[in-house]
Amino acid sequence: MTTKRSLIRRATAVAAAATAALVLAACGGNGDDSGSAHNGHNTPSPSASTPAQQGDHNAADVTFAKGMIPHHRQAIEMADLTATRAESAEVKKLADEIKKAQDPEIKTLSGWLTSWGEQVPAEGAGHEGHDMSGMMTAEEMKQLESASGKAFDTAFLTMMIKHHEGAVAMAKTEQSDGEYQPAKDMAGQIITSQSAEIARMNTLLGKS
Numbered sequence: 001m002t003t004k005r006s007l008i009r010r011a012t013a014v015a016a017a018a019t020a021a022l023v024l025a026a027c028g029g030n031g032d033d034s035g036s037a038h039n040g041h042n043t044p045s046p047s048a049s050t051p052a053q054q055g056d057h058n059a060a061d062v063t064f065a066k067g068m069i070p071h072h073r074q075a076i077e078m079a080d081l082t083a084t085r086a087e088s089a090e091v092k093k094l095a096d097e098i099k100k101a102q103d104p105e106i107k108t109l110s111g112w113l114t115s116w117g118e119q120v121p122a123e124g125a126g127h128e129g130h131d132m133s134g135m136m137t138a139e140e141m142k143q144l145e146s147a148s149g150k151a152f153d154t155a156f157l158t159m160m161i162k163h164h165e166g167a168v169a170m171a172k173t174e175q176s177d178g179e180y181q182p183a184k185d186m187a188g189q190i191i192t193s194q195s196a197e198i199a200r201m202n203t204l205l206g207k208s
Helices: 002-026 034-040 044-048 059-085 089-115 138-146 150-177 181-204
Strands: none
Touching: 034 089, 044 138, 059 089, 059 138, 089 150, 089 181, 138 150, 150 181
């Protein structure tokens, strides 16, 4: 009698073990390390809500980040020229503020692209084909580099207004088409700060 009962118990244990093995296999566990396979049972939920997916992102968010990085880099490149070429203290001050605002934004945008598994634009990329977003051509950048004094100030302000208008347009597109909340928030900040800077530059140009 006892032997039969222990046989049944053993059969039940074997069946339970087989079921457990099937469950583990279904979880994607590999036979050689049942420990990690077992933990694997709990991981799908936390990883599904990692910070990178905080409010999913869409193609418009990617376009915004990929477009704004070379755009900001060029603005900084232009601002760097003021140190040795600008005559107006106001122009130098403005250039300094542009660098302070846009440098951290480049880092944030690059971080988003990396977390989305997207390519961060290479340094020096994006001078071509950006006429829609107010980017300067290599030709215009050369003109700016060869100017100095009042002529530089005028050229810098004229080009930076066009550049900022492009950024504001890109930011407005992100606000209407984007899905990733932090990117839409940054777009809002860009619209506010760069619109204010456009007004200041127009005043400096005497167009107020």
